[in-house]
Amino acid sequence: MTTPPNSAPTDEGTPERSTRPLAVVTGASSGIGAATARQLAAAGYEVVCAARRSDRIKDLAAEIGGRAVTCDVSDAGDVARLAQAVGARLDVLVNNAGGALGLAPAAQTDVADWRGMFESNVVGTLQVTQALLPALVASGAGTIVNVGSIAGRTVYEGGSGYTAAKHAVAVLTETLRLELVDQPVRITEIAPGMVRTEEFSLTRFGGDQERADKVYEGVKEPLVADDVAEAVLWMVQRPAHVNIDLLVIKPRAQAASHKMHREP
Template identity: 70%
Template sequence: MNDDRNQKTAVVTGASSGIGAATARRLADDGYRVILAARRTDRIEALAAEIGGISITTDVTDAASVAALAEAVGPHLDVLVNNAGGAYGLSPVAAADTDEWRRMYDVNVLGVMQVTRAVLPALIASGAGAIVTVGSTAGLVAYEGGAGYNAAKFGVRAVMEALRLEVFDQPVRVMEIDPGMVHTEEFSLTRFGGDQARADAAYAGVAEPLVAEDIADAISWMVTRPAHVNIDRLVIKPRAQAAAHKVDRRS
């Protein structure tokens, strides 16, 4: 890949839809050359063509795939947005599906670790690297039926906190953004196995949940702060959501 140091480069994982796609568009608008990494080749190719970016088919749970992404990135990288993740199911612990839990851990925790590990040298080499990992308010407060996803997102938080301590003397910022209710086209649909009615019910009556562009805007702000400013954790929720269990659904 052409390494033109006059233009900063950002990698966005999970860039095929939702927050990832919105973030890729926003960073391109900010002047970054954006590398879109996701499994769905057709989607990231179309988005790359739209924003003048680069698409690299990537499965963050596969070590060889992540290694290929790092090789394509090259020796310098300015921004990594760890967005690939997901929630599967809403079962209580007593009825937990082991495969769902393993899948959530693989993509949310091991995926973040593998991508970060692979490109960390390039981020440090840039002299002012920035990592933003998309967590969730589910990683701050547990709730009934969410234990598997809670555990995965609490894990993401632990990884970022430890990494920040480990690279405290290196020129790289380690940041985390934890969104609350974000109405995207796929998150809840994926969680409920394609059940559109259940997915729609998650946002029923909420006048203004967050949208992907709100999170992209916040990520843009985080990475464009001066290099000495580290936004350790940004919690962002719609006004209607006071807490995971307290949401204004009157509309």
């Protein structure tokens, strides 16, 4: 897809708003975020791709005819610049930025990992939502999709930091729905189970490819990023009076966060 003349795949300036509905996807440089940006663009949205890695989101924005805004969601200044780039009206916000760090027992876990997970998953979601909420309200029918996890509904050994962060995302989502019930904004959450992407487990284990691969070992068909992205698109395309409070999506081989069917 070529880039329309009234949008620009860079951080520079605020391009003229196109006639397409506008969506923002955070954490758009890879995985679920990149897949969601592609799905939304294919459905007719102009997509603002936001992430820390400028080169990746610029390439993605050029591919889908969107815009790239370099943004660390835990940095208030970056988030303010994102809001400025978005402008006065926004139709969809997908709070996808986040991730897991480490798998140590709580008694031995690195506190810095906890801080990192809360900054990206929780504080980042809060800051971006606060900054873009006026534009979502101004659209008259805004939708927020928070990308949570089944880890936000249960716990497992070694996952204390990540499950705590995703539980916080779930509670934030539910609280926003109560507080904004009189506003023209839908507050939704998608909670994926096992999704095999190129970076999630690799990041969790500090680049240890062998350890990352073992997460998916024997699982015939884990979810992939497009499975989640298609579900997000379905959520935002419901009629404006329909709110999908929570959509849990897992591979058939997964019964719970700790219960998988693994073939020999």
